[in-house]
Amino acid sequence: MGISIKKQANYSWFWLLAMLSAVVLALSFAIPASAQDEEAEEPEAAPTEEVQEQITRQDPLWAQFTAARRAIEAERDGVDLTFVRSYRYAQQEYERGIDWICVEDVAESDVRPVYFGFTWTITDLGGTVHQARTSVLPGNEIVVAVCDEVIETGAAAPDTALPAPIEGSGAVGDFELGGHVDGLGANAVSAMRQSGMTWVKKQVRFSVGGGTGTAQSYIDDARNNGFKIMLGIVGWTNEMGDFDNYITQYADFVGQVAALGPDAIEVWNEPNIAREWPEGQISGANYTRLLRAAYTSIKAANPDVMVISGAPAPTGAEAAFPGQVVNDDNFMLQMREAGAGNYFDCIGLHYNEGIVSPTQSTGAQDGYPTRYFGTMLARGANVFPERPVCWTELGYLSGEGMGQPIPPAFAWASDVTLAQHATWLAEAARLSAQSDRVRLMIVWNVNFTRWDDDPMGGYAMLRPDGTCPACSTLGTVMGVSGD
Incomplete structure (x- = not known):
């Protein structure tokens, strides 16, 4: 599964085996795989490259997490995410493309037209928080955007109010x-x-x-x-x-x-x-x-x-x-x-x-x-x-x-x-x-x-x-x- 930060025109979703993904992520880092930050009692090492490659072939979610860590390490001198304090991820829609808002000073014409993916928020052992976005393209190629600033991606509160329908709000145009x-x-x-x-x-x-x-x-x-x-x-x-x-x-x-x-x-x-x-x-x-x-x-x-x-x-x-x-x-x-x-x-x-x-x-x-x-x-x-x-x-x-x-x-x-x-x-x-x-x-x-x-x-x-x-x-x- 290749990793790319080049301009891409396609995107894909691989959320399959989510339960297996959660187990793999949890066992690998001793941190529950959820959209919430949870602290591990002791930081755990990532699996070896050989084990990691075996997991990656079976679990696209893990592959995206790995790609996000590697991209952050490659872009930021001295950052080592072999051990992490905590992490969380959330499914995201990128309205204008994967780089928009995430990467500073990117021209709108240069924003890659990748509109869906996961946003990974990772805290290293020193307490510094890093963020990256990932998506999988046809052919299993992963596209990554390393964000310059951390953007909050917390889940919305469940809808419990059940607002009353608005009279005539669906009677619009040719619909x-x-x-x-x-x-x-x-x-x-x-x-x-x-x-x-x-x-x-x-x-x-x-x-x-x-x-x-x-x-x-x-x-x-x-x-x-x-x-x-x-x-x-x-x-x-x-x-x-x-x-x-x-x-x-x-x-x-x-x-x-x-x-x-x-x-x-x-x-x-x-x-x-x-x-x-x-x-x-x-x-x-x-x-x-x-x-x-x-x-x-x-x-x-x-x-x-x-x-x-x-x-x-x-x-x-x-x-x-x-x-x-x-x-x-x-x-x-x-x-x-x-x-x-x-x-x-x-x-x-x-x-x-x-x-x-x-x-x-x-x-x-x-x-x-x-x-x-x-x-x-x-x-x-x-x-x-x-x-x-x-x-x-x-x-x-x-x-x-x-x-x-x-x-x-x-x-x-x-x-x-x-x-x-x-x-x-x-x-x-x-x-x-x-x-x-x-x-x-x-x-x-x-x-x-x-x-x-x-x-x-x-x-x-x-x-x-x-x-x-x-x-x-x-x-x-x-x-x-x-x-």
Whole structure:
């Protein structure tokens, strides 16, 4: 894994194996790996170079910490960070680039366009505090900025006040709201209207040789209830072996669907993970080949259909599962490099791992960037600044009222209350509308009930007792008075 302080145009996130990272960091320095300074009883030596290299290959977070220490030592005469008194780190978004504010006297034109990373605050044995920023680029190259002054990066206090939604604050410009439904029954339609939704989303599974009857029924159902409709069209990985031929078949199908008159088509779903794309073939470049053909076919059949790129799954597990996962930010960079910006009208994004208010940029205990609304918005918006954003899946998981505990794999959401679920959805709609970047927000979800290893029902606006707290909060920000 190389280390660079040269000008770079790309960035990446590797927050995978966070629990292992915490253990490694804690054992290596006898200091808990958290966003808080804690003093060790005795300073510990860093591992030997050989051991350190073994750790680095497995743990990108450790690699960034090592790179930060080395860069500080290289820039400052006499500084030795083999032993440290304490350290802390925090996930950060760098609005104007990694060097901005951190490096003094840097011209704005020379600020490297790296917008996400970790900020490391390290106290040496003499009590001097040093700070550096790190980020990982495609190819596992680490970029480092050594800060001239220490900038406070403390975590924000948890959001407990749950501010009331502001009337009409989401009714801005062309922004529209919708929901992903498991059928448009009377309760779902009522909830959507009360929430100010004008769009409905349904997913269509394309099978080679299959027809468009399902898509037609979804379109008819939406029209009969007064909604615009987005169709997410995704295929089966076991049919994609002959990829060139498959691209043609998929493109033909989405063109046929476009001719039926939907308002938008999302081309695939989460193509950066092996559940939705063949293992070993996952890349933004491969996806762009499919996207290009689909876009051409859709526009030829119906130029009024909005084409949305398939939203990648929010993840940082690329290094842990090579061939099975590509980090969402890496994936979109690969798309850009392959020319994908010419083949969609709106960049599709997902945000479904939030555990703090969308107004916060810090405060999640695990520090994963996928926890933060602003970070996830910027991950796509900054890569394709010339295109609007469409949230094709945005939701908050709450197990409150579900009758059984949240499944272990989703334990990160155990503390999210139903009141937070409702308030945060409204805040996300308001922030999206006022961002001047978001065209459409599809809430995941309106009325799914599944509650097992995939707890869809915990994301639902309509709860098991028939209530819909989010209907009121969303309706307020969207400026509607109810059904």
